[in-house]
Amino acid sequence: TLGDSDEETYSVGIDTTFPPFVIEDGDSYKGIDVAIIKAIAEDQGFEVELKPTDFSGLMPALQTGSLDIAISGISITDKRKEIVNFSKPYYTAGLSLVTTKDQLGIKGLVDLKNKPLVVKTGTTGYEYAKEHKDMYNYKITQVTNSEEMYGTVINGEGVAFLGDAPVASYAIKEKDLPLKIVRKKLEEHDYAIAVSKDTGGELLEKINNGLKNLKETGKLDKIIRNYLEKL
Ligand code: GLN
Numbered sequence: 001t002l003g004d005s006d007e008e009t010y011s012v013g014i015d016t017t018f019p020p021f022v023i024e025d026g027d028s029y030k031g032i033d034v035a036i037i038k039a040i041a042e043d044q045g046f047e048v049e050l051k052p053t054d055f056s057g058l059m060p061a062l063q064t065g066s067l068d069i070a071i072s073g074i075s076i077t078d079k080r081k082e083i084v085n086f087s088k089p090y091y092t093a094g095l096s097l098v099t100t101k102d103q104l105g106i107k108g109l110v111d112l113k114n115k116p117l118v119v120k121t122g123t124t125g126y127e128y129a130k131e132h133k134d135m136y137n138y139k140i141t142q143v144t145n146s147e148e149m150y151g152t153v154i155n156g157e158g159v160a161f162l163g164d165a166p167v168a169s170y171a172i173k174e175k176d177l178p179l180k181i182v183r184k185k186l187e188e189h190d191y192a193i194a195v196s197k198d199t200g201g202e203l204l205e206k207i208n209n210g211l212k213n214l215k216e217t218g219k220l221d222k223i224i225r226n227y228l229e230k231l
Contacts, residue, residue: 007045009048010048010203012037012048012067014053017145018033018167020166020228033071036090040207043210043214044206054145056144059080067196069194069195075190075192076089077189080194084194085195087193090191090215091191091224095162095185096162096181097161097162098182100180112138112160116141117129117159117162118143118153119140120163124187141157164189165181165184168181170227170228195207
């Protein structure tokens with residue numbers, strides 16, 4: 001589809017509950033991932049249209065081709081590689097276990113026996129929770145976005161959640177949430193931009209070229225530091 005200019009416009013799915021990677025700012029969006037995809041588009045001469053989507057809807061939308069691109073701290077996993085193309089990685093994040101500040105007895109998953117562990121549907125936190133359920137015997141509570149994940153633990157319906165460390169740290173600090181990270185790196189994942197296989201290899205190549213240019217010029221580092229250095 002052609003936009004206002006004669007440049008191609010691609011639809012980009014974003015999980016808007018994932019600051020500082022995607023930050024809602026009135027009716028527009030900013031944050032690390034928004035800055036990255038806009039900079040790549042500018043570098044490679046295409047336009048982007050941002051489409052807010054629940055995280056669990058991103059992969060299916062790429063698969064059916066209703067989205068061309070998705071960016072929102074998306075971890076590269078083997079399972080996802082079967083249905084989407086991934087760019088080269090741009091960031092590495094640990095999966096962390098987070099509980100409320102007053103939960104003094106919770107130091108790891110082992111302390112969650114028979115207790116509700118909250119995860120966001122479709123995320124690596126959710127996958128990790130499923131894989132380790134038989135080992136620790138917690139109960140899994142699923143929610144659709146990060147705001148809900150924090151809220152469910154703060155209001156006591158859940159006892160802890162599994163989420164990406166930089167995002168949890170940012171939310172705790174930025175919103176002064178009564179939460180604390182008890183395990184910082186249960187596992188580690190690389191973030192990459194996901195691209196619909198429907199777009200063929202050409203869009204993926206443009207994205208990788210743009211990302212490479214951002215890395216080489218130091219712009220990527222600058223974008224990330226701009227949002228994360230205060231942690
Ligand atoms: N990095 C995690 C994943 O890919 C979470 C991403 C998110 O919630 N936006 O599953």
